[in-house]
Amino acid sequence: GDELFRQFGFTPEAVTQRVLAALAFRRPTPLAAVGGFAADAAAEAAREQLQREALPRLLARDCRLWGEAHAATVAQRLGWLDLPARSRHELPQLAGLVNRWAAGGLNTLVLLGMGGSSLAPQVLREMGGSPSGRELLLLDTTDPVRVNGALESLDPAKTAVLSVSKSGTTVETASLLEIFWDRWTKSGLPQPGAHFAALTEPQTPLAQLARERQFAAVLPHPVDVGGRFSALSAVGLLPALWLGLPTEELLQQAANTLAPHTHHPALELAAALAAASRDGWGRLVLWPEARFRPFALWLEQLVAESTGKDGKGLLPVAPPSPVGLDQLPATLHLGLGTAQPPFPGLAWPVDAHRLGEAFAFWELTTALSGYLLGVNPFDEPNVGEAKRQARAALSQGVPELSPTPQAEQRLAGFLEACSREEAVVFCAYLPETPEVARALDELTASWQEKLQTTVSWTFGPRYLHSTGQLHKGGPKKLFCVVLTAPNPSDLPIPGQPHSLGQLRLAQALGDVAALSACGQRVLHLHLPEGSRELVFQLKP
The missing domain is CATH 3.40.50.10490 (Glucose-6-phosphate isomerase like protein; domain 1)
Known part of the structure; x- marks a missing residue:
């Protein structure tokens, strides 16, 4: 009777507690x-x-x-509202690709992608870990130093490469794909295409290229979901499966949150x-x-x-x-x-x-x-201007820049007019090393203390796919400082007349031109070699 119910946990108090816990989960x-x-x-x-x-x-x-x-x-662009339910149907296909790669002895996945194509996978890797024990490397850059370091650390025989681009035309992703494809085809792999997959909308240039090269899979990016709203699509779920994270649980949490x-x-x-x-x-x-x-x-x-x-x-x-x-x-x-x-x-x-x-x-x-x-949150009307300016810089030939004279004084004079209602952003096209990142941390902290307002930094060209839209389309409340420096090393892009380092510098120059054209305040400082030490010198 009552005693048996109590032993099995069916007392009114226990049942109430379970119901409340279930409701809290939802x-x-x-x-x-x-x-x-x-x-x-x-x-x-x-x-x-x-x-x-x-x-x-x-x-x-x-x-x-x-x-x-x-x-x-x-x-x-409203497909994200029912994406948790739709994505469940894709899990078997995604899991099949992961299992084939793992069965073939592959233990590292390199994801090539910009903005939303890489930021959600980065969250999953760094916050969820890797219960599977497999590695996930994210490349969202045109920095030759970082790309060279990745290539030197990878064994093509044990590495898969996923190229993610909704449009199939993202210049950074396309350039990286050519570099990796060239390296993998020259490594002696009998079927290099089996180590590659593409995630893009149907009929894009990337989808066509992937079929020509016989990639292991051409996965569909949902056409009714923008890149920054795609975390719960294959963009996030394939990396999650590779890492061994509970994808069904992720989707159920999202569905509960999007319910009324x-x-x-x-x-x-x-x-x-x-x-x-x-x-x-x-x-x-x-x-x-x-x-x-x-x-x-x-x-x-x-x-x-x-x-x-x-x-x-x-x-x-x-x-x-x-x-x-x-x-x-x-x-x-x-x-x-x-x-x-x-x-x-x-x-x-x-x-x-x-x-x-x-x-x-x-x-x-x-x-x-x-x-x-009172804005449309699903478009990015000003992003294209920086891309157009970068293409123009490449077509005209990327110039050899001389170091900016008196860079410290020019920066101090530029930021002197910044009020507490405004913000400072350092856009750094510098080597993406931990040492440079620490120097930029100290630089922003010192200027924040002096100006008594928000000061932040980001590596370029990553921010072009993140805060770059606000820099050009938002309020004229920003002081943008673009930092460039000579590349310690460079990489050719197969099939292109320019190198990866030249592309990166063209992106910096293109963004400076786009910021100026839209009326945002911008200062470009070209630093000599030895970026870390020179960043320290820019402190107030």
Whole structure:
């Protein structure tokens, strides 16, 4: 009787506890206010508007939610809403490819991709680890130093290569693919194509090339999902399967998050971001616990590229320290994971094992933030200008640059006018080494302390597929500093008249021209060899 039920855990208390636990699993992780933060009347009104009007229309895939002018574009970009269910059907095919490669003795997967094609896999690798014991190497660069280092460390006989490009024309990915294909075909492999796969939309140049070269697989990128919203497609799932992560669990977490919920925390966060912004300009200052740092990079691209247009935008920044950032205007502070912001703000204590929820939560938050800002979060209208300028630089012949004279004084004079309502971004086309990264960390921390505003850095050309859209399409609130230097080494690109290093310099020069053309403040400093030491000299 009652005693037997008790022994088997069927007491009313135990059953209630299990039901509450199951409900908690299905509900998105709530936000927590920190340091006396409270939503003001504007934020509360925005949240109610989202609950009443925007969220139901979004979940119903109403492409007119962001305005009639954008309806046609948006209609082709809402596939992420049901992607968890659709992606389940692709898991057997993806697992089959992973199993074939593993059975053939391959233990390393190199992923070639830019922006959303590589940032979500990076999150999965660095936060999820590799229960399978296999390696995942991500290359999202045209830096010859980093690419050379990867080539020297890899054994083609034990390495698979995945080329990811939604359009099939991404210049960085195409260049890297030619370099790897050339190296693998010259390594003596009897069937080099069996070590390669492509992930792209149907009928793209990449898909055609993959079939001609008899790649192991040509995987479809969903045509109704933009790259930065593709984490829960094969873009994220194939690397997850390679690493041995629980893909079914990832998809279920995401599906739960995208289901209708009363008082969804994504509405609260979108409303808080809109309320914190001024005239369409705002900063999301992120304070992640250590293991959430790669997630902050993925989030940076999603939010900046989605909102940074039409003279508006939200700039995510993960600062090195809180020095100088108290009471910043147009700013919302947010803690990620177990971390809490050092100033009044919000904390989102999501568990690091709930990455499916994390991806879906931020996709939903970003789409709703775009609605409140009055921008289309699914296009990137200003990205093409930097590409056009880079192609022009290549066609004219990339010049040999001389070091910028008095670089320290020029930088100090350029940043002198920066106010606390504005932000500084260092765009570094320098060797992507840990030593240079540490020097850039110190550089940004010192200028943040001096200017009392957000100062960040990023390697180029990675940022062109991340915050680059906001740099050119967002508010004129940025001071952009582009750093270049001679390449210590270089690599030819098979079939191209230019080298990888020349392509990278052309991308830097193209972005300087694009930033100038759009009216953003930009300073280009070309440093001599020995970038690490010279970066230190740029400190105030």
